[in-house]
Amino acid sequence: MTLPNHRCNIGFIGLGVMGKNLALNLADHGYQVAGFDLDKNKVADTLATEAQERPSSITVPRIIGCDSLADLLGKLVKPRVIVLLVPAGNPVDAICDELLASGLEADDIVVDCGNSEWTDTIRREKKYKNQLKFFGTAVSGGEVGARFGPSLMPGGDADSWQYLKPMWEAVAAKVDANGQPLESRIPGQPITEGEPCTAYLGPNGAGHYVKMAHNGIEYADMQLICEAYHLLRSLLGYSPAQIGQLFEQWNLGVLNSYLIEITADILQQVDNKTGAPLVDIILDSAGQKGTGRWTAISATQMGVPAGIINEAVYARALSTLTEQRAHAAQKLTAVTEPTDAQADEIKAHIHDALYCAKICAYAQGFQIMKAAQSEYDWQLNFADIAKIWRGGCIIRASFLQKITAAFTAQPELENLLLADYFAEQLAEKQTGLRQAVVFAAQAGIPTPTFFSALAYFDGYRSEVLPANLLQAQRDYFGAHTYERVDASRGEKFHTNWQQTGRPEVKIST
Ligand code: 6PG
Numbered sequence: 406m407t408l409p410n411h412r413c414n415i416g417f418i419g420l421g422v423m424g425k426n427l428a429l430n431l432a433d434h435g436y437q438v439a440g441f442d443l444d445k446n447k448v449a450d451t452l453a454t455e456a457q458e459r460p461s462s463i464t465v466p467r468i469i470g471c472d473s474l475a476d477l478l479g480k481l482v483k484p485r486v487i488v489l490l491v492p493a494g495n496p497v498d499a500i501c502d503e504l505l506a507s508g509l510e511a512d513d514i515v516v517d518c519g520n521s522e523w524t525d526t527i528r529r530e531k532k533y534k535n536q537l538k539f540f541g542t543a544v545s546g547g548e549v550g551a552r553f554g555p556s557l558m559p560g561g562d563a564d565s566w567q568y569l570k571p572m573w574e575a576v577a578a579k580v581d582a583n584g585q586p587l588e589s590r591i592p593g594q595p596i597t598e599g600e601p602c603t604a605y606l607g608p609n610g611a612g613h614y615v616k617m618a619h620n621g622i623e624y625a626d627m628q629l630i631c632e633a634y635h636l637l638r639s640l641l642g643y644s645p646a647q648i649g650q651l652f653e654q655w656n657l658g659v660l661n662s663y664l665i666e667i668t669a670d671i672l673q674q675v676d677n678k679t680g681a682p683l684v685d686i687i688l689d690s691a692g693q694k695g696t697g698r699w700t701a702i703s704a705t706q707m708g709v710p711a712g713i714i715n716e717a718v719y720a721r722a723l724s725t726l727t728e729q730r731a732h733a734a735q736k737l738t739a740v741t742e743p744t745d746a747q748a749d750e751i752k753a754h755i756h757d758a759l760y761c762a763k764i765c766a767y768a769q770g771f772q773i774m775k776a777a778q779s780e781y782d783w784q785l786n787f788a789d790i791a792k793i794w795r796g797g798c799i800i801r802a803s804f805l806q807k808i809t810a811a812f813t814a815q816p817e818l819e820n821l822l823l824a825d826y827f828a829e830q831l832a833e834k835q836t837g838l839r840q841a842v843v844f845a846a847q848a849g850i851p852t853p854t855f856f857s858a859l860a861y862f863d864g865y866r867s868e869v870l871p872a873n874l875l876q877a878q879r880d881y882f883g884a885h886t887y888e889r890v891d892a893s894r895g896e897k898f899h900t901n902w903q904q905t906g907r908p909e910v911k912i913s914t
Contacts, residue, residue, distance in 0.1 A: 424490035523610030543616025545798035554578030556798035560612025578797025584806030621700025662802030739849030757837020762858035
């Protein structure tokens with residue numbers, strides 16, 4: 406779509422990996438893009454790639470480079486749409502302020518496509534009200550996703566969404582009627598049919614919150630796969646390549662997912678320098694940019710049990726204690742027991758453990774979002790969220806189609822574990838999770854997310870928990886009161902635990 410006077414449909418600020426690829430994706434879908442980056446080399450690189458990939462039927466550049474923000478603003482049709490792909494935090498505010506100083510108008514839409522904290526998005530929407538329309542869109546899928554179809558999680562002003570919707574639906578990943586990703590990796594030949602992996606999620610920070618929850622689940626999913634690998638390697642003595650081949654098989658069944666697929670590939674790669682499995686050459690100290698931690702913090706603040714996600718964050722933190730772990734490995738010995746289980750049995754149990762724990766992790770992720778919608782007054786559509794995660798994003802997996810079905814049938818579903826399909830799956834396969842935890846405990850292999858998943862499953866399905874004793878302890882030392890099983894909910898009692906006859910006092914409520 407060529408516009409008069411070199412006018413462009415959309416502007417990009419930040420042409421790093423994500424900005425460049427998303428800009429090329431928009432260009433493939435017929436949008437004229439203007440791009441700016443403080444680093445001129447990035448602008449030049451984006452223009453060069455566009456020229457190289459441009460279909461022969463198109464004679465003019467689909468991306469135009471800009472020298473300044475004012476130049477960028479001058480090249481855009483009104484209302485202007487400007488996508489920011491800059492580091493989360495202060496740079497986002499700084500650019501909005503600079504855009505305003507450069508002539509941005511109140512109708513113009515600034516879309517933050519970074520991994521911003523949702524509270525910042527809420528704050529910015531308020532801060533820039535009547536000066537510009539600040540809109541959030543979280544992007545998942547990494548470099549390839551951005552180039553050929555990411556999952557897009559938009560949140561912000563509903564009118565702005567109507568304006569952005571055609572563009573977002575064009576560039577988002579697509580899935581077929583069964584929820585299977587439709588993928589093309591050919592520049593200039595984008596997928597145009599299928600259901601787009603984007604949907605309006607709600608006002609202000611809803612999109613960034615949902616992306617954060619996605620990343621919390623991503624952390625859990627990745628750690629669970631790592632624990633399955635660790636168990637297989639330690640218990641069976643399998644090489645990384647053998648485990649990679651096993652994961653390839655698992656990828657054909659209920660565990661089918663992008664993360665299992667890439668892990669199978671990773672485990673079969675060899676280091677060029679040493680010829681050793683590449684995974685063995687990589688230092689076991691995990692990085693994190695913060696989104697998983699934010700999810701754990703948000704869950705804890707709202708009182709949502711999300712132990713698997715928390716443990717996934719802690720596992721990364723523990724892994725970074727490289728020197729301490731080396732020291733402790735000399736000093737702290739494990740008293741272990743060999744297992745008499747056969748290899749096939751071990752593999753089957755670990756497979757089922759991974760599947761059950763994954764269901765529990767997703768259940769926790771959705772519980773977090775459920776709590777957040779009350780906290781922030783959003784009306785999240787969980788079926789839509791599951792739908793837009795079926796393609797493009799890092800956690801895309803076949804079983805998201807089952808989650809979509811569960812929330813479509815029961816939009817008010819209390820917990821994913823209670824959906825008939827998942828309750829049946831857990832009933833059938835939970836032995837695997839129990840056995841995997843036993844193997845891990847006997848062999849001294851740390852599997853915190855497996856343990857946490859089982860504890861969550863058993864805790865959630867327990868009608869009776871020892872929290873009665875806990876309440877008694879609190880009342881004993883701090884007069885914190887408790888409720889009685891034979892009184893109405895909300896009525897509070899206190900016992901004078903150390904007095905003869907233990908007089909009980911009803912506290913007026
Ligand atoms: C995605 C990813 C992406 C990024 C994470 C990595 O959905 O595309 O989640 O956003 O890979 O931010 O996060 P960590 O560095 O915290 O692992």
